[in-house]
Amino acid sequence: MSVILGVIFHFIGGFASGSFYMPYKKVKGWSWESFWIVGGLFSWLIAPPVAAWLTIPGFADIIRNSSAVVLSSTFIMGLLWGIGGLTYGLGVRYLGVSLGSSIILGLCSVFGAIIPSIYYYYTPTEGKDTIVNLLSTSWGQLVLLGLAVCVIGIIICGKAGMMKDKELIGAKTDASGSEFKIGIGLLVAIVSGVLSACFSFGIEAGTSLGIVANDIWKVANPGQGEFLFRNNVIFVVILWGGLTTNLIWCLILNIRNKTIGDYTNSKSPLIKNYLLCALGGTTWFLQFFFYGMGESKMGNGASSWILHMSFIILVANMWGLVLKEWKSVSRKTTLTIFLGIATIMLSILIVGYGNSLK
DSSP states (O other): OHHHHHHHHHHHHHHHHHHTHHHHTTOOSOOHHHHHHHHHIIIIIIHHHHHHHHHSTTHHHHHHTSOHHHHHHHHHHHHHHHHHHHHHHHHHHHHOHHHHHHHHHHHHHHHHHHHHHHHHHHSOOTTOOOHHHHHHSHHHHHHHHHHHHHHHHHHHHHHHHHHHHHHTTTOSBOTTSOBOOHHHHHHHHHHHHHHHTHHHHHHHHTHHHHHHHHHHHHHHSTTSOSOTTTTHHHHHHHHHHHHHHHHHHHHHHHHHTTOGGGGGOTTSOHHHHHHHHHHHHHHHHHHHHHHHHHHHHHOOHHHHHHHHHHHHHHHHHHHHHHTTTTTTSOHHHHHHHHHHHHHHHHHHHHHHHHHHTO
16 A cells, blocks of 8 residues: 555656746746746745645754755755756756656656766665666666667657757747747757656755654654655755856856846736736645655665656647647658657666566
8 A cells, every 4th residue: 555655656756847847937027047046046045945834844954954965965065956847847947748758757767777887886875776786686777678679769869859859940939939949959858857866865964954854754653654754854954055056047047147037027917927826836746745755655765756747748749739739740750759759668667677577
């Protein structure tokens, strides 16, 4: 029953993550950097402490009493993830929800499972698997096979993107009304996919925060298992880092593009824009709110991460179909993107199965 609940929670989180960009597409009269940072304030500054306050009594004291090493390492992972999150928005902007999310999340899911093993090879830690473990065990070899399959899937998706680019020569947008720029889109998607995995590393870096929250809850609620919301205190610190990166870059763009006036531009539907950004930003945060719940039930960080990414890819591609992002291309191109997405999904299942054999 615990595993079933974990899967359900991961699906809800995946649905939130795969859907959060939809409100942003309805914002009118604002530049990308303006609506991205307004939504981000809800994602990274407002929603996390509210969620922690509602679920973890004294969460601020847990953070205050934690060591500087834990807080700084968790924050730094948040900074790096922030670059990944920033380029995620750009990737979706230039590739569309379907193609952009598939490439980014495919990379993110695999790197989130692989990179820690390389780190722990050079920094041995009890209970942590190294790259040698992956190479020398059957489950580890399956994980590496999944990585190879993911790379193939990403190549296929990239091919579909180039086919779409050729078929849309002269057009500035695709059938969904989204900008389509294959070159810059693929570049930022790759950067995003690699650095977005740092969120997973941030959760690991801040594990002691969650352990304290879990221990306090178990003392107050004996015999009721693990604390469902223990990761909420970790998210607060990680997302401070994400906010820092995104805020600095978006303000630079506001100044450079002379869009600082968007926030008070009476010619745009200001109230509607702010509400849409609040909805998009809060929906974004809910992915990790439910991710934490799912991981507490499944008890396997790597498998949880893979499952979470899998659901996001499915939902993002559902929205890609709804938005008709592939409507204006040939059947061959459509079949190619479907093949690429299916291959990435297969890679995620292989990695997840490999981790389940540990």
